[in-house]
Amino acid sequence: MLSSKTSKINISVEDSFEQYHNRKLVYFNKKTKIYLKNEEINYSIMKENKILIKVVSISLNPIDLLIKNSIPRFSSFERPICSDYAGIIVDVGKVQEEKGWKIGQSVCGNLLNSISKGTAVEYLCIDPDKEPNIVNFDPNVVDYNVAAGWPTVSSIAYVVINGFQRKREKEENKKEDGEKRETLGKEAKSIDEDRNILVIGGSTSVGMIAIQLAKNIGKFNKVVTMCSKEGFGLAESLGADHCVEYHNKQELRQELIRISSDIKYDLIFDCVGNKDLFKYINEIMKPKETGSKYVTIVGDSKSNYEEGFKLRALISPGVRLIGSQLGHHSVNFNYWIQVGKPSDSMWLKDVIELIETGKLKVPVDSVYKFEEFQEAFDRLSKSVAKGKIILRVAETV
Incomplete structure (x- = not known):
């Protein structure tokens, strides 16, 4: 080495x-x-x-x-x-x-x-x-x-964080132009001023970049991450405001709900593979009508590198995605599976500038x-x- x-x-x-x-x-x-x-x-x-x-x-x-x-x-x-x-x-x-x-x-x-x-x-x-x-x-x-x-880990994090940010900016422009929004004026203002993100897997390579991009380009006020206790120090050094240990499911739920008494999430970004949060998603995420979103790059479970891709692992996430897009009552939140990379070099220039100026480690x-x-x-x-x-x-x- x-x-x-x-x-x-x-x-x-x-x-x-x-x-x-x-x-x-x-x-x-x-x-x-x-x-x-x-x-x-x-x-x-x-x-x-x-x-x-x-x-x-x-x-x-x-x-x-x-x-x-x-x-x-x-x-x-x-x-x-x-x-x-x-x-x-x-x-x-x-x-x-x-x-x-x-x-x-x-x-x-x-x-x-x-x-x-x-x-x-x-x-x-x-x-x-x-x-x-x-x-x-x-x-x-x-x-x-x-x-x-x-490059690869940043491309994934950038697509999710920047995509969410651009959508919010588009909604703001519509609001300024006097177009109708689904949320009321005063309520929407308070939501935009209090933007929060939960990164599941903050000590993964994608998660570490996501924490930093959330602060640099996502304009999130609070960044909360789930990771092992061994990863707390690293995640906090990169900008995480709160770290939650994920091994004990009951303690995880209690801690997330406790934090959510003050902070509810506009974006939940899953970098590991998790389905436990769906049981109490409405207690920690802002209402669907506000534009809140749950994005996964893995699915419901952690990938097994030795087994490779398994089509059956995509069934539950796929059904959930379809239900979310069709507005089915069983999926009362916005859900998305992110795949692929940006197809142009503009994102590279944005990220390399952050690295060269010391804003992204x-x-x-x-x-x-x-x-x-x-x-x-x-x-x-x-x-x-x-x-x-x-x-x-x-x-x-």
Whole structure:
């Protein structure tokens, strides 16, 4: 295991790469191990509209293992892994050079199509027009390990927090224009001045970013999170106003209801997988008519990385989602399942600015050499990391 910060990167930036040696992590299916493969790639035949990135660091995400362990054992197709990266541009096609990409720029991002092209490679060749989730950053301000650690988790948290915020702003604009709202004027004003969020899983990678974005862009007055007692200190250091221990269901209910005597939630953001709150949701969440919302990125239960995706796990959340959208009396609150990533780079620019100005921290749990990938994935599978797990691909001096 390495230090959480990268040393000075020793990379030779060439004028062009015609033929280059590349190492990458691949696997075949849920029963095969991930292994390191060597290959030679002819870059000259595909370079005009692409850029070549020397990858310095990549981060691991639970979705990487969930995808791998969902591939049937009879599959014999070689597949890449991982979607986050940070590195240095070492070659630029003419088309992309005209669009402003330059050799020597430090860039980071994540792939929209990580199933066919993974980032666990020494060299990553992409077309920024087709993979727009890429942004340049200042390596003197943001470490490569941090730069690799935030794109996927931030994209999820950003979509939920920013989406909720924009919807509220739209409602406010309608109000100012004199259009009708379902809530009365004075009541709506007090609601907007007292916006609160509950983050379920505040010590998860997505939860840690959500806590901070709730303060920075969500304009939430109070941020409450559910996590283990071991995660209280970290969650509070990132901006959580209250932390609630979730292991004892009865104590959890009592504590949430106690807090809700003063604070009711506009947004409940589930980053772990939970269904216990539905039994008393109306006691802790603001009325549906105010625009309050329950958003999950997991479903009703915590994902088992070893089992992969299970369709049956989507049945209850799916029924609840349909009931919520149709206004069925059995689901008297707004419920949503968030999937996917933003499809443009504007969110990246917003978030990297927060990181560069110190307003958003990306905790790094551990850093491994590229060759230590199995240890890194083993740690990911145990769900014990408090922050991002990083693979450092490039050599350092």
